[in-house]
Amino acid sequence: MPHVNYGRLMPTVYVDIGALPELVGITEKDGEIAIGALTVHRTLQRDAIVCRALPLLAYSAAQVGGGWQVHNRGTVGGNLVAMHPLYDIAPVLLALQADVEIQAPDGVRRAALGKILAETSHGLGTSSLLTRILLKPMTSDAGWAYEKLKITAGSYGSANAAAVVSLSGNKLSTLRVVIGAVSEQPLDASEALHGLLGKPWDAAAGARVESLCSALPKTLLDDQQGDATWRRAMAGVVARRAVQAAVANAQRTSK
Numbered sequence: 001m002p003h004v005n006y007g008r009l010m011p012t013v014y015v016d017i018g019a020l021p022e023l024v025g026i027t028e029k030d031g032e033i034a035i036g037a038l039t040v041h042r043t044l045q046r047d048a049i050v051c052r053a054l055p056l057l058a059y060s061a062a063q064v065g066g067g068w069q070v071h072n073r074g075t076v077g078g079n080l081v082a083m084h085p086l087y088d089i090a091p092v093l094l095a096l097q098a099d100v101e102i103q104a105p106d107g108v109r110r111a112a113l114g115k116i117l118a119e120t121s122h123g124l125g126t127s128s129l130l131t132r133i134l135l136k137p138m139t140s141d142a143g144w145a146y147e148k149l150k151i152t153a154g155s156y157g158s159a160n161a162a163a164v165v166s167l168s169g170n171k172l173s174t175l176r177v178v179i180g181a182v183s184e185q186p187l188d189a190s191e192a193l194h195g196l197l198g199k200p201w202d203a204a205a206g207a208r209v210e211s212l213c214s215a216l217p218k219t220l221l222d223d224q225q226g227d228a229t230w231r232r233a234m235a236g237v238v239a240r241r242a243v244q245a246a247v248a249n250a251q252r253t254s255k
């Protein structure tokens with residue numbers, strides 16, 4: 001609809017999927033959580049399954065800008081398929097290693113969200129429907145955080161990062177970090193940070209996260225939320241802050 005309002009798109013046919021009850025709601029079965037594509041941000045914030053098993057997603061859904069109207073009407077599926085670089089949900093679902101289910105005329109396909117985003121940055125086309133998002137519950141020892149830099153409380157992010165960690169003593173045993181709103185697509189920094197595994201989390205590790213993550217973006221957004229130089233610096237800052245907060249969260253959970 002924003003593209004229509006700006007005159008960039010002039011569709012002759014609209015398909016309203018809003019009345020498909022199969023696409024609404026959240027279920028948990030055989031150790032997997034399925035989130036219907038039409039589930040709205042407000043539901044993600046309050047649903048008992050999401051709050052217990054995917055608290056990072058519940059928290060990040062509350063960070064979506066635009067206020068109550070957007071939280072009550074904006075869907076998780078629309079948020080993903082729009083593939084807007086400043087949106088909050090894709091980086092978080094990547095950090096949680098989500099799969100998506102896509103219905104097309106030739107059948108149903110399940111694929112890692114990261115694979116779908118690597119294949120396209122312009123939606124799914126006119127004949128495919130995102131039906132569900134599929135995730136494993138977070139482990140009970142996981143620490144998590146979502147850091148979003150924004151100009152006002154309700155605005156788009158100018159850099160964001162989702163982190164999920166687990167600790168063995170004070171050493172990092174797993175680490176997933178995804179950075180959003182600095183490039184056209186979310187950047188999965190987890191592989192670049194592999195060298196921190198098995199090492200203690202301290203100021204030097206934080207500085208390492210910041211420098212590695214600042215170096216990661218190949219191309220940068222340059223818009224009214226911040227220029228490219230600032231975006232590069234902030235990619236490192238939000239990543240460091242997110243890991244720091246996720247480690248603190250894991251330490252609190254283990255007490």
Ligand SMILES: Cc1cc2nc3c(=O)[nH]c(=O)nc-3n(C[C@H](O)[C@H](O)[C@H](O)COP(=O)(O)OP(=O)(O)OC[C@H]3O[C@@H](n4cnc5c(N)ncnc54)[C@H](O)[C@@H]3O)c2cc1C
Pocket residue numbers: 001017037038041063064065066067070073074075076077078079080081082086087088089123124128129130131154155156157
């Ligand atoms: C004022 C404002 C502020 C916002 N701020 C933020 C923010 O800070 N962070 C953030 O993350 N988001 C933000 N949003 C986006 C919002 O969270 C919605 O998720 C987003 O607008 C998608 O809306 P929608 O669900 O109505 O999808 P639509 O706008 O209806 O759809 C978006 C696109 O996806 C396609 N589509 C939708 N559902 C499916 C499906 N199931 N399968 C295939 N294609 C599909 C549509 O055809 C369309 O191309 C903001 C929106 C507004 C209006």
